[in-house]
Amino acid sequence: MSKLERSFYSKVSMYSFFVVLILVLSIWIGTGQFTHIDLMLFGYLIASFVFAIGITIRMCSWALRPATHQVLKRSFANMKKKTHAKRNLISILRTAFENIFLQKFIFKRGIYRGITHWLIAWGCIGSFAITFGLVFGWMHFKLVDPHTYQIIVMDIPTLKMPAHGILAELIYNGLNITAMMVLIGVTMALIRRSKSQDVKVTQRVEFDLLPLYVLLAVTVTGLVLTLSYKFLGGFLHPQLSLIHQITVVMFLVYFPFGKLFHLPIRPLATAVPMDYQGQIQRDTRACKRCSTLYSDDDQIEDVKAILGVQSFDLQLADGTYLADYCPACRRRLRVMKQLNMENDKGNPYGPIQTMNDVQVPGFGRKRSESYYEEKRGDEND
Amino acid sequence: MNKIMYLEFERCIGCRACQAACRECGDHDAKERNFVEYVDFMESRQTYPMLCMQCKDPACARVCPANAIQITDDGVVLSAMEEKCIGCRNCTFGCPFGIPKFDFEENKMYKCDMCYDRSQHDIAPMCASVCPSEAIRFIDFDEMQALRRQRSQMNLVEGKKPTEQDKWQYVPEFFGVYTSDE
Numbered sequence: 001m002s003k004l005e006r007s008f009y010s011k012v013s014m015y016s017f018f019v020v021l022i023l024v025l026s027i028w029i030g031t032g033q034f035t036h037i038d039l040m041l042f043g044y045l046i047a048s049f050v051f052a053i054g055i056t057i058r059m060c061s062w063a064l065r066p067a068t069h070q071v072l073k074r075s076f077a078n079m080k081k082k083t084h085a086k087r088n089l090i091s092i093l094r095t096a097f098e099n100i101f102l103q104k105f106i107f108k109r110g111i112y113r114g115i116t117h118w119l120i121a122w123g124c125i126g127s128f129a130i131t132f133g134l135v136f137g138w139m140h141f142k143l144v145d146p147h148t149y150q151i152i153v154m155d156i157p158t159l160k161m162p163a164h165g166i167l168a169e170l171i172y173n174g175l176n177i178t179a180m181m182v183l184i185g186v187t188m189a190l191i192r193r194s195k196s197q198d199v200k201v202t203q204r205v206e207f208d209l210l211p212l213y214v215l216l217a218v219t220v221t222g223l224v225l226t227l228s229y230k231f232l233g234g235f236l237h238p239q240l241s242l243i244h245q246i247t248v249v250m251f252l253v254y255f256p257f258g259k260l261f262h263l264p265i266r267p268l269a270t271a272v273p274m275d276y277q278g279q280i281q282r283d284t285r286a287c288k289r290c291s292t293l294y295s296d297d298d299q300i301e302d303v304k305a306i307l308g309v310q311s312f313d314l315q316l317a318d319g320t321y322l323a324d325y326c327p328a329c330r331r332r333l334r335v336m337k338q339l340n341m342e343n344d345k346g347n348p349y350g351p352i353q354t355m356n357d358v359q360v361p362g363f364g365r366k367r368s369e370s371y372y373e374e375k376r377g378d379e380n381d
Numbered sequence: 382m383n384k385i386m387y388l389e390f391e392r393c394i395g396c397r398a399c400q401a402a403c404r405e406c407g408d409h410d411a412k413e414r415n416f417v418e419y420v421d422f423m424e425s426r427q428t429y430p431m432l433c434m435q436c437k438d439p440a441c442a443r444v445c446p447a448n449a450i451q452i453t454d455d456g457v458v459l460s461a462m463e464e465k466c467i468g469c470r471n472c473t474f475g476c477p478f479g480i481p482k483f484d485f486e487e488n489k490m491y492k493c494d495m496c497y498d499r500s501q502h503d504i505a506p507m508c509a510s511v512c513p514s515e516a517i518r519f520i521d522f523d524e525m526q527a528l529r530r531q532r533s534q535m536n537l538v539e540g541k542k543p544t545e546q547d548k549w550q551y552v553p554e555f556f557g558v559y560t561s562d563e
Contacts, residue, residue, distance in 0.1 A: 062448065067471065071446040105468070105488035198408040201498040202459055262464040265447055269467040276469060281485050295474055303474045306444045314440070314477050327479030328418065334478055335390055335420055335429045 012060040016053045023052060023136060031137035032155045044135045047249040054256030055264060062265060066309045070302050075271045084274075091274035099269050116192065119185030120215070124263075126178035131248075176226050183219045186212050211259045217247040275299070287326035289333075294326035384503055385525040386495065388430060392516035393417065395428035399508035399517055406496045406507045414482065414493045415508055430516050432508065433458060433480045433493035441492070444475030449490075457497055461490040 008014035031037050062068055078084045098104045103121065107114030133139045142150045142157070149168060150160045161168045170177075189212055193199055203209070221244040228237050255261065273280060276299040283293040285300060303323050307314060314322040322330055400413040416431040439458045442450035449465035450472060452458050460481075461472065468488040472481045481492040496506035504510075505519035512518070520528075 065446070065448060067444050068446045068448070071469070071471075099488075105486070108487045109463075109489070198410075201408045202453075202494070259464065262462075265465065266467070268446060271446070272467060272469045295470070299469070299471070300474060303444050303471055306471070307440060307475060310443050312440050312443065312477075322477045323474050325479075327473055327476070327481075330477065330479030331416060331418060331431050332420065335431070339390060339420065341420065 012057050015060055016056045019052050019056045020049060023049065026138060026154075027136050030139070030154050036137055036140050036152075038134065038137070038140070041135045043245045043249055044131065044252075047252040048132060048135050051252040051255055054253070055261075058256045058261055059264060067306045068268075070306050070309075071268065071271050071275070074275045074298065074302060075268075078274055087278070088274055092270050094273060094280075095267070095270040100266060112188065112192065116185050116188040119181045120189065121185075121263075123178045123181030123183075123185060123219075124215070124260075127175060127182065130174050130178070175222065179219045179222045182215055183223065186215045186219065190216070207259055211254070214247070214251050214254055218244070218251050221247050275302075287329055288320055288324045289329040290326060292326045292328070300324065383522055384500070384505075384519050385522055386432060386435075386506070386509065387518040387520050387525050387528065388432065389516050389518075390420070390429035391427065392514045393428045393430050394514045394516070395419075395426065396513060398511045398513060399430055402507035402511040403493075403496075407498050409491075412482075412484075412491065414491055430508070430512070431478070431480070432517070433495070434478055435493075435495065440475045440477055441472035441481055444471040446471065453497065453501075455501065457495050457500065458492070459494050459497065460492050463489050466490055 005011055005014055008017065027037075028034060063072055079088055103114065103118055106117045139151060139153045142152050143163075144150045144160060147163055148160055149163050151158050151171075161171075190209075193203060193209060193212070199208075221240065225237070225240050225244050228235050228240050276296045278284065278296070283295055285293065285295045285297050287294050300323050304321055307323070316322065322333070325333060395417060397417050399415055400417055403409060403413040403415050404411045414433075417428050418431065420427045420429055435456060435458050437456070439450065439452070442448075442452065442458065445461065446469060447461075447465040447467045449461035449467075450458060451462060466489055468483075468485075468490075470483050470490070472490055472492075473479070473483055481490050483490050496504075496508075500506050500519070509517045509519035
């Protein structure tokens with residue numbers, strides 16, 4: 001592997017190369033040795049390659065971060081463990097269903113936000129599936145007889161359907177349906193972002209609003225295209241399709257570098273139940289000081305490792321690490337240190353001790369004369 | 382932003398006005414992000430206010446596997462970005478000061494952002510604006526330096542720390558008088 005790696009400029013370029021290679025191969029298979037390439041989609045094809053390379057580069061640089069690397073390392077190690085198999089499977093299925101498909105946690109933040117996000121997310125993922133399927137030639141339609149269409153997936157003939165059946169109509173209008181989902185979602189999101197004073201606090205135009213505008217451009221131009229050929233007899237269709245193509249290319253090129261990049265990193269959420277929570281949301285590790293349960297042994301080990309790699313020295317004099325204490329004890333440790341109160345304070349019925357960095361004025365005692373003599377002598381030298 | 386958050390733990394009277402104010406801040410969702418706790422309940426009723434230190438190189442951001450914790454141009458460490466946060470809670474364990482809080486239900490981490498909508502315009506954060514005993518202050522850098530100097534002048538004598546036995550020996554006769562060019 002390392003030998004292969006050295007024949008490339010970098011690891012990232014190696015991965016990008018293989019991604020492109022696999023895509024070209026899949027096109028070759030899907031289009032029946034390049035016999036079914038749809039040249040109308042050539043612009044999309046180029047943009048999709050840029051998209052794939054961009055995602056690869058961003059994923060690689062993300063996985064290189066010490067924190068991400070550590071979590072990924074533990075996740076892959078756990079995946080290989082046979083004793084962990086059941087927990088792994090449950091974690092993956094649970095995360096895929098609750099966290100990624102239903103997006104329960106966003107609905108908990110608010111029904112409006114949940115619906116908004118769900119519509120945008122599944123509209124986008126659906127559109128991606130259809131777009132890439134067609135652009136890379138992974139699927140295409142074949143007319144078997146004048147009344148029957150057949151879907152060919154990866155050059156393998158599959159489902160046959162009547163050309164004007166309900167299923168066929170649903171499939172033809174797949175992109176329209178997903179576009180409507182995105183359009184409704186994006187409109188809801190833009191309303192929230194322009195109305196709510198709360199989100200404006202940390203919202204940035206180029207980060208939070210730009211992706212919404214890009215999505216809006218893509219969906220509106222796409223739907224106008226449908227409007228044109230369905231109801232206006234193809235009015236301005238070539239120009240409109242070119243405009244739509246431009247917006248989609250912009251979207252695909254933008255995707256790996258903006259806010260939308262949170263989509264490919266989301267599956268890492270599986271690592272949480274898989275590595276750190278034997279039982280969901282149940283802590284097992286006890287704090288060194290107050291014995292409150294606050295975390296999981298593996299997780300604290302990981303946190304220490306990540307901090308260690310990045311030269312954070314959070315070890316105390318007694319050899320324990322700050323991560324060994326629960327957050328409440330960590331706060332208290334800091335305050336007691338700052339107030340100089342770490343040590344035992346002796347007799348609680350004795351006089352109040354003021355060893356807390358602030359000396360109450362007014363108790364000064366004059367020093368012996370010799371002290372001042374010495375000091376004056378120094379100045380004269 | 383050239384203002385400083387200045388905390389004096391021993392001024393805290395434990396009224397928790399800062400927490401009530403924090404809940405009122407925009408985008409805080411009626412949950413407080415600061416702490417008021419007893420230093421050592423068995424010893425005294427002394428409380429302390431606790432906020433985020435807004436580290437230059439925050440450990441919470443460094444241990445985040447999703448790269449969700451961002452720092453603004455003026456150095457405020459923000460809560461984890463909701464779209465990136467995967468809910469692992471590494472930040473709450475990495476933070477040396479135990480500041481980040483985590484909401485399992487909504488799967489999001491939230492921490493003191495110095496009321497960014499206010500402090501970015503040099504307006505005091507909610508907690509500092511309500512603290513009745515000036516345990517939390519939002520002051521100019523120069524004012525902070527003066528206060529610091531005063532504090533160290535009050536207890537620093539020739540680089541030595543007094544011990545319990547001879548602390549009275551070390552208290553200088555004059556306080557707050559700068560005598561270098563005597």
